[in-house]
Amino acid sequence: RKEVEQDPGPFNVPEGATVAFNCTYSNSASQSFFWYRQDCRKEPKLLMSVYSSGNEDGRFTAQLNRASQYISLLIRDSKLSDSATYLCVVNREGTGRRALTFGSGTRLQVQP
Amino acid sequence: DGGITQSPKYLFRKEGQNVTLSCEQNLNHDAMYWYRQDPGQGLRLIYYSQIVNDFQKGDIAEGYSVSREKKESFPLTVTSAQKNPTAFYLCATKDVGRSGNTIYFGEGSWLTVV
Numbered sequence: 001r002k003e004v005e006q007d008p009g010p011f012n013v014p015e016g017a018t019v020a021f022n023c024t025y026s027n028s029a030s031q032s033f034f035w036y037r038q039d040c041r042k043e044p045k046l047l048m049s050v051y052s053s054g055n056e057d058g059r060f061t062a063q064l065n066r067a068s069q070y071i072s073l074l075i076r077d078s079k080l081s082d083s084a085t086y087l088c089v090v091n092r093e094g095t096g097r098r099a100l101t102f103g104s105g106t107r108l109q110v111q112p
Numbered sequence: 113d114g115g116i117t118q119s120p121k122y123l124f125r126k127e128g129q130n131v132t133l134s135c136e137q138n139l140n141h142d143a144m145y146w147y148r149q150d151p152g153q154g155l156r157l158i159y160y161s162q163i164v165n166d167f168q169k170g171d172i173a174e175g176y177s178v179s180r181e182k183k184e185s186f187p188l189t190v191t192s193a194q195k196n197p198t199a200f201y202l203c204a205t206k207d208v209g210r211s212g213n214t215i216y217f218g219e220g221s222w223l224t225v226v
Contacts, residue, residue, distance in 0.1 A: 004154075041200075089215075
């Protein structure tokens with residue numbers, strides 16, 4: 001089983017739609033969680049951290065469910081510019097590795 | 113400009129050749145990382161370093177080597193022992209002194225074996 005799993009998609013949605021992605025992680029000792037956005041042939045960029053109580057940044061909402069070991073990202077009112085791959089990232093610091101584990105990403109395509 | 117600089121952006125290598133990818137940062141971050149990304153795949157950790165003159169193998173270190181002689185620099189050498197080196201290589205840094213563990217990436221280097 002992969003340490004961090006995501007549905008690869010693609011998720012094809014019309015502009016203005018609401019779309020949600022989930023990401024599951026296997027290491028219950030994981031402590032920090034993030035969503036990164038990666039455009040085609042570019043480096044990943046931090047979209048938002050995920051806090052235990054859930055957090056919102058404009059049209060984006062992130063939530064963490066420790067009991068079920070998943071995090072989610074909700075995008076409201078999708079824009080064409082939201083088209084990208086969204087990477088779920090989990091911190092494995094508890095293992096001493098001091099490194100982040102990346103999911104393979106979920107591709108979102110917002111269509112006009 | 114502050115940030116992480118990777119060079120070259122595009123590199124072509126003949127089979128059997130060693131090549132070195134440069135990564136320089138002026139963020140004063142202690143930790144530096146090298147990841148490899150294959151098409152449609154996630155990032156896999158090659159090597160990481162948390163302090164000068166120290167580095168650790170990641171999940172796919174075979175065929176690669178690194179050095180960390182200066183805080184600002186963490187070059188990656190792809191050796192001839194790496195049998196399938198064509199990939200997108202990403203250097204990253206993290207400020208271990210701050211909470212949140214946010215990692216920042218350079219723009220990446222594309223390596224192609226010809």
